[in-house]
Amino acid sequence: MKKLLFTTFIICLATRAFCQQAETDAVKATINTMFDAMRKGDSVMLNKTFHKSMVLQSVANKKDGTVALITEKPEEFAKAVGTPHKEVWDERITYGAIKIDGALASVWTPYKFYVDDKFSHCGVNFFQLMKTETGWKIIYIVDTRRKDNCPE
Template sequence: MSEKQKPAEAVRDFFDFFHKKDTVSMKLMMVDHIILNSLIISETKGRKIIHTPVDSFLKSIAQIPDSVSFEERLIQIKTTNSKDIATVNASYEFYMNEGFTHNGTNVFTLLYIDDKWKIASITDTRQYP
């Protein structure tokens, strides 16, 4: 029997798939009816909450042209978990075509189902300069 994967490892795997635009693998890591919310923070536009349907989120990733490079660099990861539920908080910096675009914090809620961690929700902040 293999050792149980840690929640932070599941989040790192999610970002590996994200950077490869492997939306099929990303979707397999999520529960049905996942909740995706973002708090957009802009000095010029203020604060705004955006809810994104999962299909729209995955489609937007799949449509990123191959000519565009992007990377979400996780800076610091903190995990709180019990046997069956976990939260993973990860501060990050986002880069597109090697240029910094924004930073923030991701908060993943994961549930342990079918011998693996599955993502139940992702809430993030996006701080724009």
């Protein structure tokens, strides 16, 4: 009986770990698709990663030293991505903490942004995603932007 309980416990742990990893991979795939769309200049591909009620914000340092919260319309961002431009917009991220609770995911990604191969700025993105019938969708992004003290 003890062996059966122990075996059942191990199977439950392994299954849970496998399911959690699959969800983590699916969340990353949504975020990676968003950045692939930016590199390709593909607003249709980009919009497939966004929830219809998505919010996009930046925490910005103003010239006078104060901090402002800037809200951008996702449709304007998608239009900018999809408008033909010669340069490649290349946001290179690393994954930090990824937390998932049911249909909600939270992801921290330090980044460096390049226009073609020229460094532009860096900062951190903080994503919130929601699992829908069609997969994980981005519901919120807030980021920081600066030119120095970039994350490694």
